[in-house]
Amino acid sequence: MTVLVIGAILAGVMLGYWLLPPDITTHLDTVTTVALCLMLVGVGMDLGSQRQTWLRLRALGWKVLLVPALVALGSLAGAVAGGGLLGLPVNESSAIGAGFGWYSLSGVLIAKIYSVETGALAFLTNISRELLAFVLIPALAVRLGHLVAVSPGGATTMDTTLPLIARSTDADTTVIAVVNGTTLSALVPFLVPLLIHL
Amino acid sequence: MTLIFVSLGIGIIWGHLRPLSGRGARAAHVVTLAGLFIMLVSMGAQLGSDERVLANLGRMGLQAVVLSVFSVLGSVLMVYLARNFIYRGLDAKLTRGQRREKQ
Known part of the structure; x- marks a missing residue:
């Protein structure tokens, strides 16, 4: 899936760079809205x-909801802190952080409703988050405990990183990971547009 | 933004009232994927036709790494600090739930 997503963007970049006349981007608007x-x-x-x-x-x-709530809070606070170091405005850094690793949705949402440059940054940040999660989950499970191993994956803990969580932790933590991923996935399409318009 | 929430709301209500069958789920998946790929190609096309964005891709890569590392650190830290509180009382429920699922 990741290969297909990156392939689609690269195909688009090549189309935009070599084939499409500059004024066609305005016509793309109706198609992308639909x-x-x-x-x-x-x-x-x-x-x-x-x-x-x-x-x-x-x-x-309700206690199990604390996991996605804390993951969300930590992501947003971390992204705003990182964005502060980079000189990014709070609305951009927080909306990028609110992608919670769902790179395809957060990237296209921000590109569509805000700016294509910030959308591309959201895409790269959240794909980087997913890759970091793959590296960190096994190590965190051993060093800091099973529950902490759920945190880096964000919204991806209900799909792409779930098999790794299942292998690195136990059945109980896998259930929490599904709830965590589902809750964060449900938040992404609401939080990203709200935060980018702050 | 209204369009985003209306579209999502329609989907959620639809999915909740009529949970997708195997065939319906596959059809919804295909529609979602088709929409996603149109958006991705379009985002790529807009990137490719913007010289300024293309010239900044290297800097954006570095920014992306900083943002993702900080996001992950924030999430890990928050869950680490609260882990004992979350686990208290949850163990019994999880074990009970799994026993029920196995039956």
Whole structure:
């Protein structure tokens, strides 16, 4: 999937650089707006139909929600601190941090509603987060405990990093990872637009 | 922004009221992927046609690493500090839940 996503962006870059006349980008707007709406309806349907995860969450109680809440808070605070060092405005750094590793959605959302440059930065930051998570999860599980190993993955702990979490931790932590990833994934499409317009 | 929340809301209500069957889930997945790839190619095309962004890709790579390292550090630190509080009382529920699932 990652290869396909990077391939699509590279194909776009080549199209934009060599083939497309500069004024066509304005015509792309209608197509991308329709594509964005379709994509978000699909994302929403996926979130809405995950009854099992939400039922499981109710059974475990509110405390398990602290994991995604703290991961989100830490991500946003960290991104704002890092952005401060780089001289980025708070709205940009916080919205990029609110991608929680979901590089495709956060990148295209910011590119569409704010600026293509910040969208590209969101894409690169969140893909880098996913790669960092792959490296850190096994080490964190051994050194700082199973629960901490869930934190670097962000929204990806319900899909791409889940198999690694399952292998590096235990069944209980894997359940928490699914709840964590699902909750953070549900937050991304809401938080990114809200924060970028701060 | 309204369009974003309306689209998401329609999807969530639709998915909640009529949870997707295997076939429906696959169709929704294809539609989402098609939308995503159109957006990705378009983002790439806008990047490729913008000389200023292309010239800054190296700097953006460095910024991306700084932002991702700080985000991950923030998340790890928060969960690490609260781990004992979160685990208290949760162990029993998890074990009970898994036992129920196995039955």
